[in-house]
Amino acid sequence: MNISEAADITALPAKTIRYYEEIGLITPGRSANGYRSFTNTHIHQLTFLARARALGFSVEDCRSLLALWEDRDRASADVRNIAATHLGAIEAKIADLSAMRDTLSHLVNTCAGDNRPDCPILNSLSSSD
């Protein structure tokens, strides 16, 4: 099948699929006219990639996971390590964002938000009281 059908099935933009080929994540064949030719195997790989990306894995993690997926003798520990590391990073990011949210929501709640210039948000940004 051509790229637009692959894009429809996997819900990935065609541009992204071309990019994944460019960086060597997938290697579709070519038809006589030069068009990329996708098989079910490629669709499975793209679906796998889309799901892994949706879980926030980096493209390089996806590359590793895809290689492990295609290795019938892999150790699940290798997969688990990647996932656990990524989980840690996500939790750290959630913690960072939660701290920002707490500070910001407090500031937004204390700011009158009217025509007057007095603003606790700017006060907080300009001095560390």
Add this chain to the structure above:
Amino acid sequence: MNISEAADITALPAKTIRYYEEIGLITPGRSANGYRSFTNTHIHQLTFLARARALGFSVEDCRSLLALWEDRDRASADVRNIAATHLGAIEAKIADLSAMRDTLSHLVNTCAGDNRPDCPILNSLSSSD
């Protein structure tokens, strides 16, 4: 003062300070020898920028906030709007990441992580059971 002292005081890398000048967030003067020359005003601006960035505001938001900060007649509503919009984006991101975390932590917990190849993480990425 020179850039390294400004960098020490504000805890911003010198590279970042140069970048902020390049994009017009600050406009330090120049000494006779061509070195950037920072005054207390610039230090205040940089400190403000560092705090706003630490709260996750984009550089463009920072530009707006800085302009509002320097406008004695601003309406606090303008500031509040920027902050509230940003707060919404942060909350959305936290929600996204929390969903990832929930899925991932479940998968990590159910994966044996040993030498055997069977791996719920890969199973989940390859089929939508």
Add this chain to the structure above:
DNA sequence: CTTGACCTTCCAGTGACTGGAAGCCCTATG
């Protein structure tokens, strides 16, 4: 035969820096 949809490659831009190279400036020491 033309139209329009599809495909190709290549180049540039995103955000917010960061690293590094090449070279000028300043101070201190031998």
Add this chain to the structure above:
DNA sequence: CATAGGGCTTCCAGTCACTGGAAGGTCAAG
């Protein structure tokens, strides 16, 4: 006075994962 070092300058390239757009080849329908 020469030199060594550190700090400063500019400019270019790279990061990450795409995304937009231009220029042009291919194919099926009318």
